Amino acid sequence: MRLLSSDHKLCELAQQFMADENITQRSYKFRIYPSRAQTTRMNGMLALLCELYNAGLQERRDAYRVERKSIRYIDQQNQLPEIKEIRPELKEIHSQILQDVLRRLDTAFQSFFRRVKERAGCAGFPRFRSRHRYNSFTYTQSGFTIRSGKLQLSKIGQVKIKLHRPVEGKIKTLTITRSTTGKWYASLSVEMEAQPLPATDTAIGIDVGLTHFATLSTGEKINNPRFFRLEEKRLSNAGRKLSATPKGSILRRKHRKIVASIHERITNKRRNFAHHESRKLVNKFGLIALENLNIEGMVKNHTLAKSISDAAWNQFVQYVTYKAAWAGRRVVLVDPRNTSQQCSACGAIVPKDLSERIHHCSCGLTLDRDHNAALNILALGLQCVGLRAIEAALL
Numbered sequence: 345m346r347l348l349s350s351d352h353k354l355c356e357l358a359q360q361f362m363a364d365e366n367i368t369q370r371s372y373k374f375r376i377y378p379s380r381a382q383t384t385r386m387n388g389m390l391a392l393l394c395e396l397y398n399a400g401l402q403e404r405r406d407a408y409r410v411e412r413k414s415i416r417y418i419d420q421q422n423q424l425p426e427i428k429e430i431r432p433e434l435k436e437i438h439s440q441i442l443q444d445v446l447r448r449l450d451t452a453f454q455s456f457f458r459r460v461k462e463r464a465g466c467a468g469f470p471r472f473r474s475r476h477r478y479n480s481f482t483y484t485q486s487g488f489t490i491r492s493g494k495l496q497l498s499k500i501g502q503v504k505i506k507l508h509r510p511v512e513g514k515i516k517t518l519t520i521t522r523s524t525t526g527k528w529y530a531s532l533s534v535e536m537e538a539q540p541l542p543a544t545d546t547a548i549g550i551d552v553g554l555t556h557f558a559t560l561s562t563g564e565k566i567n568n569p570r571f572f573r574l575e576e577k578r579l580s581n582a583g584r585k586l587s588a589t590p591k592g593s594i595l596r597r598k599h600r601k602i603v604a605s606i607h608e609r610i611t612n613k614r615r616n617f618a619h620h621e622s623r624k625l626v627n628k629f630g631l632i633a634l635e636n637l638n639i640e641g642m643v644k645n646h647t648l649a650k651s652i653s654d655a656a657w658n659q660f661v662q663y664v665t666y667k668a669a670w671a672g673r674r675v676v677l678v679d680p681r682n683t684s685q686q687c688s689a690c691g692a693i694v695p696k697d698l699s700e701r702i703h704h705c706s707c708g709l710t711l712d713r714d715h716n717a718a719l720n721i722l723a724l725g726l727q728c729v730g731l732r733a734i735e736a737a738l739l
Contacts, residue, residue, distance in 0.1 A: 368670060372511050372532045376495060376520070377504040383528070385500055389437055390522065393445050394478035396427075396434070400449045401470055417450035438498045444482040480521040488518045495530055505530060512536055524604040540672025547631035549722025551683065551714045552657045554648065555701070558621070559714035561722040566621060571613045572654040579606045614656050622663035626671050633725025634661055636677035678724035688719035 378386060400420050407413045424442055428434045434442065452470040459467040487498035495505040497520070513536025521529045549561035557568040582603045589596035625632055639658050643649040661677075668675045685693050690707040703709065703716040711719075 544630040548629040549633040551717040561718040626667040635680040676725040683720040
């Protein structure tokens with residue numbers, strides 16, 4: 345009986361582990377419309393939170409410089425009741441929001457120490473925040489509810505929210521964000537079970553580029569929308585007008601908002617494009633092979649830096665990856681070396697510069713350069729999957 349009971353417990357633990365593995369995090373972003381009084385209230389909260397962040401950073405710096413002492417998150421959190429007595433206005437802010445500010449500061453220091461340990465170039469010591477660049481606060485567990493189309497926020501009140509889609513899963517955190525144009529958004533982080541799509545054995549290799557945004561191994565091409573290039577002239581005119589206005593004037597504030605609106609429009613278009621194209625690929629293919637590109641190194645080429653940044657390949661890869669994980673698909677990132685030079689038919693290396701758009705090989709294969717690269721990427725992706733399957737079988 346003892347053995348049976350033990351086996352039963354092991355079964356329960358295994359089922360719980362499998363259930364936990366199936367649970368994923370998802371976020372929902374909604375536009376909110378606070379009243380004028382609520383907007384003033386939240387702007388004041390952000391200014392106080394920015395002040396708390398900077399004070400915490402100053403305390404850590406001074407403690408290390410003077411006493412060679414490292415201050416932890418828990419040490420600063422325990423000081424919050426005393427700080428509230430000195431600064432009564434902080435009592436008007438939910439306690440979890442104040443704790444999250446110190447947690448953000450601790451995360452910044454942990455990331456700094458990790459970069460120092462990895463010796464990854466310039467480590468980048470945490471910096472003080474400007475009140476104009478501190479634009480969000482987070483309720484980590486409670487203090488908010490959604491009822492009858494309204495978002496109830498502790499210490500703020502009921503805020504109108506545009507719920508353009510239903511929220512599924514268990515809500516864990518809520519982050520209120522102010523955009524550079526003064527718009528307000530609510531981001532809900534939820535936990536829910538993954539919803540895999542029907543299994544499929546189709547695979548695709550994708551070569552990203554500048555002439556076309558992407559070329560698939562099937563020969564299909566996705567056009568490059570070049571959102572920044574389309575808005576570049578308008579942005580240049582708006583920036584010129586901004587530079588001509590006196591600093592600190594109301595007119596300068598107005599033109600700064602116009603420039604921010606153009607940048608926001610470009611960002612929204614680019615994000616929408618990446619969402620749509622990544623969703624099409626994830627819905628259609630079971631295995632997606634992509635290049636593991638060093639974007640940071642590529643933008644050092646000043647001739648192509650603007651076009652590479654405008655294409656936003658990294659954003660596209662991120663969207664494909666998380667959507668594939670959600671849908672039960674597989675994404676493989678392969679080494680991009682020689683994918684454009686190697687012949688997809690015979691494997692021979694055919695050197696060519698960027699101006700040569702057609703691949704000609706002595707084996708007789710004549711193919712579009714990007715299509716040839718996509719076929720090589722697909723072959724590398726399938727090879728990676730095959731190697732992993734063999735290793736798993738041996739184990």
